Amino acid sequence: MRTGIATVCLSGTLEEKLRAAAKAGFGGVEIFETDLVTSSLSPEDVRRLAADLGLGLDLYQPFRDFDSVPDELYRANLRRAEAKFRLMGRLGIDTILVCSNVGTASIDDDALRTEQLHGLAELAAGHGVKVAYEALAWGTYVNDYEHAWRLVADADHPNLGTCLDTFHILSRGWDTEPIEKIPGEKIFFVQVADAPKLSLDVLSWSRHYRVFPGEGQFDLPKFLGHVARAGYDGPVSLEVFNDTFRQADVERTAVDAMRSLIWLEERTAQLAGAAGEERFAMPLRTLPRVAPPTGLNFAEVKAEYPAALERLLAQLGFSPRGEHRTKPVALWTLGDARIVLNRQGAAGVAPGISALGFDVENSVAAAARAVQLRASPVPRPSQADEEILQAVKAPDGTEVFLCQDTAWVEEFGPGEASPLDGASATSPAARIDHINLGQPWQHFDEAVLFYSSVLALTPEASQDVSSPAGLVRSQVMQTRDRSVRLALNLAPWVQSDSVRGTLQDTFLEHIAVEVPDLTVYAAECRGRGLPFLAIPENYYEDLEARFALDPRLLARLRELDLLYDRDDKGEFLHFYTAAVGSVFFEVVQRIDGYDGFGAPNAPVRHAAQFAAQQAR
CATH class of the missing domain: 3.20.20.150 (Divalent-metal-dependent TIM barrel enzymes)
Structure with missing residues (x-):
């Protein structure tokens, strides 16, 4: 053509x-x-x-x-x-x-x-x-x-x-x-x-x-x-x-x-x-056929000084797997949830999501398709005994790794025992549920096209979420079987301090981890001193009015700063951590096939984060 x-x-x-x-x-x-x-x-x-x-x-x-x-x-x-x-x-x-x-x-x-x-x-x-x-x-x-x-x-x-x-x-x-x-x-x-x-x-x-x-x-x-x-x-x-x-x-x-x-x-x-058509006068070419990704292999956060992030991961129950053999990179794991902390080329960089790994059937074919779709390859120097990972760059600069397996994990050593080992059933079953990425206003549509064409993610109907900074446009991208979920947020630029007149970029991003029993897990995290995002009392009064919840459950939600939602399939429990740099964590529990992201709670989260930023 x-x-x-x-x-x-x-x-x-x-x-x-x-x-x-x-x-x-x-x-x-x-x-x-x-x-x-x-x-x-x-x-x-x-x-x-x-x-x-x-x-x-x-x-x-x-x-x-x-x-x-x-x-x-x-x-x-x-x-x-x-x-x-x-x-x-x-x-x-x-x-x-x-x-x-x-x-x-x-x-x-x-x-x-x-x-x-x-x-x-x-x-x-x-x-x-x-x-x-x-x-x-x-x-x-x-x-x-x-x-x-x-x-x-x-x-x-x-x-x-x-x-x-x-x-x-x-x-x-x-x-x-x-x-x-x-x-x-x-x-x-x-x-x-x-x-x-x-x-x-x-x-x-x-x-x-x-x-x-x-x-x-x-x-x-x-x-x-x-x-x-x-x-x-x-x-x-x-x-x-x-x-x-x-x-x-x-x-x-x-x-x-x-x-x-x-x-x-x-x-x-x-x-x-x-439709069984024969060839047309206008030739129509195809790309390498690849299956959609089957899961989120890892998430990477880049930071010059990751100490605060390491403390947050430890409070979440992640355990340090170890340093990479040849690079200033560390791996932390909680069950099947893998977080890479990258100090390489991070001079002057506050903690922020820098790369995502997707499980694919054929990484070479997936990378070839991405390059034909004009994605830029990411060079990754490797030693003779290291995995060769295929990666391309997304429009916002996030590196997208196409992973056939987790053999790369062996490059980080045996690791240490998790604080949860022997104490909770949460750790072995934990996995990355979804990733939320902030997008610059001028590249939002470009990002939707990139993830649709390169990774075969299907865009859902976008939603506008209110926040003290203005409306935040949110676009969910996911595979049909929901094994991969990605949320793209177009956040506004806001004047955070009218006295000083400074502009603050509110592109906070987060990694959501799914666990089987959120209330038990949250209590354990609270015991380890995890800083939860504070949820206002007004939210729980509204929750009580909207849902006929068991008073004991409502009291537990209020006590642990947990949020709740329900759809026609099931229930959803989740909480948020405080932000470190531009990244924070969400922990979720999906009950009986709940399929959403707790969208009614998003304005509460935005307001609480805005208040936390103002208090700094």
Whole structure:
């Protein structure tokens, strides 16, 4: 599949956009008119630069408000179009995008539209240009791609075809199956964008909230499957208007964009393969097939001085396995929950989650897939007797290790006895239940796409959680069997002290450990001096009102600062520790198949943490 991207998707100058697109691996670009008009590069310079970068210049856009206008305006539009055709000749672009009219001067007359589109195509033919006519979702009279196609068919000119844009089609809920009735050679261009489902006027939705494929809720593989069956074999190009993307780093946005198209291509190929389709005119490549991860192998925390974290782990009942043979790295374990403390390259670093290990069936294949999805490999120097671990970097910098087993644990020595050995049934059954990662605002959608495409985690519906700092957007990513659970939080920046006027980053992250009997475990931790996050009395009064709990259980919850939730499957008990640096721990117990994360308690946790930060 030939991939493309519109320059409007990216930040920076036209030259920066072209270089970023080429570096990310795109085959071509759409030149957005504003990017060219504001550039210091001449059209000839742009053409040469694209050629040097190995980029095709696939489309010039947009040409607006052309069709169904009075004769005098039509003639003026032809003069305007001819100037653009000459410009396209200098650029070396042979296709122009013409949008359906949204102006007030348009006339509702299909015969007039057909006549004027034919005249435009005739003029374009003299310059070697093809016209791709597109129905805008907010077009005054033409807002349906089938209507646009009928006009193209009636105009009957070899230089006139249609452009199919996923946003304009799917935002209006149009049926996509009729795409297959359009001859592939008359589809001159295909643009794709995803979007979250919003209750918003379609123009505002389009201009600000489009995202890359896989970051929204449109069924793009189904759409692209119809396009492939129609016989289309041209570029599949991204056209995404998004305020965040146009402020973010141009190179990483281009990589994110390319990843989205690669994953869309694979999902379309899989959909076609499941339907027993033969090969299409547009080749659809696939990636190495890998199974979803089956568990969380370990979590790593990096810190220059981990003493406070070691004390917290000991109070939680973790035991030190030992130092690594060759690296300044220590391993702490509690049952099957493994925490790595990394001092390597940690000068000036406060404790924070730096790496996650995922159990996978084939680590080499999983790493190869990740790299093809434009993930950056993480180099890990190893001695001859050490495990070779495959790892790539997530968008927020977290290192993602792909582990086939736990043989690497032997590199840390035999370890010491756990404080719980012989005293509790908790230790052998403990495991990492989920990880909660904070995400910078400009990379949140990128992170969702990364974990969806690279690790096959399924995004659940996002939730907004209130906190004293503002709303926190929370996105759960998990495998279908819930063996891996990851929560991504988009936390706000807050002014934590109005007197000093300092800004504090509230990206606290945590590791959640599951144990079989939380009340017994919590009492043991309390006995070891573990600092629990203090829960206000008002929470327990509200809990008593919401649930008919046994008074003895409620008293125990209150005594140990435990939180409680219930769903239609079961019950949930959990507590939080105080934070060390930007990391803290949660300990949970899932009873009778409880499937959530205690979401109703999240505002309580945020408020308690905010109060603790203010008290420092």
